[in-house]
Amino acid sequence: MPTPPLEAPAQKTCPFCPLLCEDIVLTASLEAPNTTCPRLAQSLAAFNIDDEGTKPQINGKSTDLPTALSEASRILEQSRRPLFAGMATDITGARALYELAAHTGAILDHMHGDALAASTLALQDRGAFFTTLSEIRSRADLIVIIACEPSRRYPRFYERVLNLRHNTDIVFVGCNPDPAASAHAKAILQDADTFDILALWSALTERRNAHTPTAQALQTLHERIQTAHYTAFIYEPATLPAPHAALAIEAINRIVKTINRTARAGALALTGDDGALSVNQAVTWLSGFPLRTRIAYGLPLDHDPHRYRTEDLLRRKETDALLWISSFGPEPLPPSLTDDVPAIVLGHPGTTVDARKATTVFIPVATPGIDSNGHLFRVDASVVVPLAAARDTALPTVASIASELIRARRP
Numbered sequence: 001m002p003t004p005p006l007e008a009p010a011q012k013t014c015p016f017c018p019l020l021c022e023d024i025v026l027t028a029s030l031e032a033p034n035t036t037c038p039r040l041a042q043s044l045a046a047f048n049i050d051d052e053g054t055k056p057q058i059n060g061k062s063t064d065l066p067t068a069l070s071e072a073s074r075i076l077e078q079s080r081r082p083l084f085a086g087m088a089t090d091i092t093g094a095r096a097l098y099e100l101a102a103h104t105g106a107i108l109d110h111m112h113g114d115a116l117a118a119s120t121l122a123l124q125d126r127g128a129f130f131t132t133l134s135e136i137r138s139r140a141d142l143i144v145i146i147a148c149e150p151s152r153r154y155p156r157f158y159e160r161v162l163n164l165r166h167n168t169d170i171v172f173v174g175c176n177p178d179p180a181a182s183a184h185a186k187a188i189l190q191d192a193d194t195f196d197i198l199a200l201w202s203a204l205t206e207r208r209n210a211h212t213p214t215a216q217a218l219q220t221l222h223e224r225i226q227t228a229h230y231t232a233f234i235y236e237p238a239t240l241p242a243p244h245a246a247l248a249i250e251a252i253n254r255i256v257k258t259i260n261r262t263a264r265a266g267a268l269a270l271t272g273d274d275g276a277l278s279v280n281q282a283v284t285w286l287s288g289f290p291l292r293t294r295i296a297y298g299l300p301l302d303h304d305p306h307r308y309r310t311e312d313l314l315r316r317k318e319t320d321a322l323l324w325i326s327s328f329g330p331e332p333l334p335p336s337l338t339d340d341v342p343a344i345v346l347g348h349p350g351t352t353v354d355a356r357k358a359t360t361v362f363i364p365v366a367t368p369g370i371d372s373n374g375h376l377f378r379v380d381a382s383v384v385v386p387l388a389a390a391r392d393t394a395l396p397t398v399a400s401i402a403s404e405l406i407r408a409r410r411p
Helices: 038-044 065-078 091-104 113-126 133-139 157-161 194-205 213-227 245-259 273-287 310-315 398-409
Strands: 082-088 142-146 169-173 186-188 231-235 265-269 321-326 343-347 360-364 374-377 384-387
Touching: 065 321, 065 343, 065 360, 065 398, 082 091, 082 273, 082 310, 091 273, 091 321, 091 374, 091 398, 113 245, 113 273, 133 157, 133 265, 142 213, 169 213, 186 213, 194 213, 194 245, 231 245, 245 265, 273 374
Parallel strands: 082 321, 142 169, 142 231, 169 186, 231 265, 321 343, 343 360
Antiparallel strands: 374 384
């Protein structure tokens, strides 16, 4: 009897970057030989064939899941102001954590909360003209990249947005050219201050004259934008000057909106890592508010993008318990967490939790797209992409652990 032919490995979606590339072929040992992406390779290297055997821990000592859940439930039961941070999970995990937060009166924030909050504040104040990966690829003949190097965190960015059948000019403003960009890419005002650039640029788009070398360089770029079929503005909130990144994003949005009076343009923010965009979308849909909101049944929702920042809450000791979620990779607890605050870690099986004075519970969880199915929003927030498990493990999902903790609180 002839041996049946081996089936070709199915393509998977990479969950480790908000580009959500859907052409990844993984081997049984979680290698992606057909994809050249250092971020994917680094993420896959954190997994092990014996991850399924990783045991929960209480204060560094191995235990079983029921005991770990019981201790975690006790910590939340005794807490009066818990903080759910990290929040690196998928949409289903976010929905379950939202319900758990409502039962415990918790504050919700993400490990990339600063970038999320800056983008949200700018959107609330000025609105925005968004674009998508598909629109850039099919329409843009000019890409303007502001003060960032996309390939540093998003190695396949140019592969996703450039159509080789079209001639697309790339101009970097306020930074050096990205080494991964086209050899024909240009850069202007590499050493200029980002806020100075945006202030002059805003004035020029409103037809206010300025006579400086910076203004002249921007005027030349502005004239090129006016003749372009479609211009895509790219920026990375996390690389904009802190703590006022929201003001820079607001200026970018204002420039793009003004350009749209006479030409066509849109902006894309490179953000949403570790499920940040997905969690923010889910929390906003459920509550009407984005992350950095306190949720409690029977009490009004309380949203404050400044007061409910993870590092500040922990530094000021305004929370008495931390639930830290990091399912996409091993992430350390926040450095501002003091030893006297109990912590629950729902983490990647490769996570190492250092010894602490306060009770610390670690529960290894499944990674969406590797150990479990799931869904994530893509970087342009226009598509929800399904994730299919790449291997068969018995690791519990974040959603299942949150559901167990909810059930433990019910009489």
